[in-house]
Amino acid sequence: MSDDHVYLSLTEEHPGGDDRWAFGTGFADPLHGVDTRVPDGVDAAALAEACLALGDDALVSAQRLAEWCTRAPELEEEVALANIGLDLLGQARLLYARTGQADGSGRGEDHYAYARGPAEFRNVTLAELPGGDFAFSMARLLALSCWRLALLDQLAACPDPVLAAIAAKGVKELTYHRDHAAGWVVRLGDGTTTSRRRMLRGVAGVAPHLEELLAAPHPLGVDTARVRAEVTTALDRVCEAAGITAPRAAPAGWRGREGRHTPHLAPLLEELQSVRRAHPDGVW
Template sequence: MSDEHLSASLAAGAEDGEGRWAFGTGFEDPLHGVDTTVPDGVDAGALAALCLALGDDALVGAQRLAQWTTDAPELEIELALANIGLDLLGQARLLYARTGQVDGTGRGEDDYAYWRDADAFRNVRLAELPRGDFAFSMARLLA
């Protein structure tokens, strides 16, 4: 996919049914374009733990934002929150894939997102607190 011409990139492959409806879709490898080496002096286990915790924050945060669907004060805000939630899901996907790559297990993002017990998640408590009012949810986004 060419980054130089976004519209041409989105239309590429439309004739064979492989067209992309949004930038960034259609990748088999969520780590596409990411340097997957572990930097010198960095403990791979610590890097994997950090990626897992950040991925958990992003996944749980996206779920909390989804709770505002059809409930936000204005339609534009609802759409913006949905887009932020989708961005967070993309971040979780990349971070979970990086976790599986760095820890050497080769597990994928579904293994981390769906196939763990609740007590295995390492997100910060703030991310999982109940939705609360709109002001609380906005303050949580800034934290």
């Protein structure tokens, strides 16, 4: 990087004449060069379903985290949340690419991100709720990270080598996401009277959507009971350290995995997909 200003450096000419900015169409398939044949004995439809749902969870979560840019309580935290969002966006890209290969459509990541409406998304509803208070966002990040970590830890041993590799990479990232969120939950829960009150409210906002995570059926041999036990244990430990009561799962009224979402998903997707809708044939 020849210039100290990061934004100016993005416009520098790169070797080979590749002057594209930060991202956009024209980039190679994120799984380019990988053997993407579905192994014998693996249900391709179940594989596609799992990858799509996990990709939707990651994309929607990343979009919510992006809303904290310029709004986080401190600059260091803004950078941290942006990096967590980028981790999730990277996971979504890989999972969407695998979806298009497994379902036989050959569709790329842009289709799954930009060409579907709310009823076609399969993300859990906790991911789509508005960020609101910072304490709620940290409580949600903790719950989603613990849950996703428990899932990907098992999927790292799944019979599909592509998903297994994606999951193994995700485990490292999600361990950081979980620990980062846990630090904030403890800091706020064990802090001032105001921060404790807001953390309690944040945990209460997570609780109605927790059962949807823990009770959701998972294909590809994931042990749902083990996921529940690991997530519950992790939440209990963090909340005990914070001096607050951990959220308790209750029967869920929403079923994001079935396309039954809260009213909050549609406006989120409208913003996420606005440029693609305005310029459907545009390229970067």
